[in-house]
Amino acid sequence: MSLDEAVAGCSRHTGRRRLPAAEQPTQAQYEAHGAWVVSARGAYDMNSVEPLADALKDAAEKSPKVVLDASGITFADSTLLSLLILTHQATDFRVAAPTWQVMRLMQLTGVDAFLKVRATVEEAATA
Template sequence: MAESEMADTGQAAQPARLSVVSAATDGIRVLTLAGEIDLDTGQALRQALDASGTPRPRIVVDLSRVTFMDSTGINILIAAHRTLTAAGGWIRLAAPTEAVMRLLQIVGVDAVIDCRETFHQALSD
């Protein structure tokens, strides 16, 4: 292989990042996620789900742009569900991708946390 054709191996590939955008609609916090939820990115989700000091917190998590989720994400969502329920609130998962929904079903999260097919369904009672 000629020197000009050699691949650059000096830099490791950057891990996929997680984007978390928070907004509010009718007293409901809406978190729109994009990217991967794993050990490297989980803290951003954990912080976004923190509803300390909020009476009866209600959160919708839009998963439509999440490409991957491991056990870190599952644990964060279950912990948030417990905390929000104990505070008289709730969490709903909206529009999970096929791969994410399959994971939620395999581990039984869909039986614990309300999962809705669309974002609009998650906002309605």
Template sequence: MSGSVDRPRLTVEQYAREGSWVVAARGELDADSIAPLDRATQAAVAAVPTLVVDLGAVTFADSSALNLLLVLHHSTALRVAAPQPQLMRVLHVTGADRVLNIYPSTDHACAAQA
């Protein structure tokens, strides 16, 4: 028997900061792993006026992530923080970078004026 431990492919942390609610994802975002981020962001949409989704620690993202961001964009004042180059490329190729409010860091996203 191996001593390895199954670890979730995605973890989510949430906290209030500068009048925004931050949901920070860490790991891989795909159809099989996105549920924790989806639950956290949907709960936030119902409770807070400004949502920052921190993607700085996301190592992989597919169309599931893109879809979630676009749905959130239509549901709340969404700020996307620190998307990594792979996700930024997807956002650029699809034109989503022209629709979403994208910031280089969580600090910038939280400090931005509505």
């Protein structure tokens, strides 16, 4: 599955209730040390990951090196995990400052063995 297919898949409506606008996860993007950084905040599951998938796809088109600042992710499930793997396959991808929950998800599934995980955004961008 390509990153484009993942983005398209994220837009399928599941019939589940969406979070109120104030609780929706947010993303910010910026350039740092020659990498494009996507900073994610909030909870990511199959109903909320589409904007992040779009942001990572956009970042991969802008820069050969993409960093996800995962320090603000409060919840992640297999949907986010799948997005991380697909982004890794599409570009030079790094995960920076993952929260305990995100790091545990990556460790339990073995994804941490091949993703470039760094303690800070600066370290991820310059590595």
